[in-house]
Amino acid sequence: MRIELDYAEFKAAITSRKLSWQYIEKGDSYFLFSIDGVVEFNCVIPPVGSDATDFENNYKSGANKPIEVKGASDRPHRSSPSPQPADTVEVWQGYHITLDGITNTTYDISFPTNVYLHGGKAYSPDFQVGDKIQVDVRLQSNNAKVGEFCKDVYVPDHVLLTLESPECSTLYYFCKLRVTVETNGTTDPRNLFIWLDYFQPIAI
Secondary structure, three states, X not given: OEXXXXXXXXXXXXXXXXXXXXEEEEOOXXXXXXXXXXXXXXXXXXXXXXXXXXXXXXXXHHOOOOOOEEOOOOOOOEEOOOOOOOOEEEEEEEEEEEEOOOXXXXXXXXXXXXXXXXXXXXXXXXXXXXXXXEEEEEEOOOOOEEEEEEEEEEOOOOOOEEEEEEEEEEEOOOEEEEEEEEOOOOOOOEEEEEEEEEEEEOOO
């Protein structure tokens, strides 16, 4: 579906939907467009005047970024250079894991609905050389391993470690994340702080 708009209407539609500005400059006109699923918004403005000035000063330099369509059944539809799916809100959730330093420790994280994982951060004030973490995806029903997010990641003490993807991955409600912390075997207790970054569907 193609929708023709004037500049004010076009700008309002793009801003409210958080879409990507696209344009072609041809002859004596700017041809503006943006795509939201099966809907294409279009606008034509002359290269002089208040509309062109506003576009050139505020939007032109950030326009024409690559766009991609995410329409698979396992994630919300979007057309955007952002990793955030449409109709979601970004959430940062913190966790504190304590370890005795002798045995390996597992910590499970789950959600009541599907979420879209973007990445996370890890920090420890007292990890030692050789301590490492691993994050798997497992079925909640029987703990079977069905995926892996990171493996053998060493976390230096007093260093904030960031793991972030330019995309996002679906974590289904019937799955969980299992964080496994493997220490070097010394008896000193440890603390691990984790911040998980994910997108959660907005409840409407």
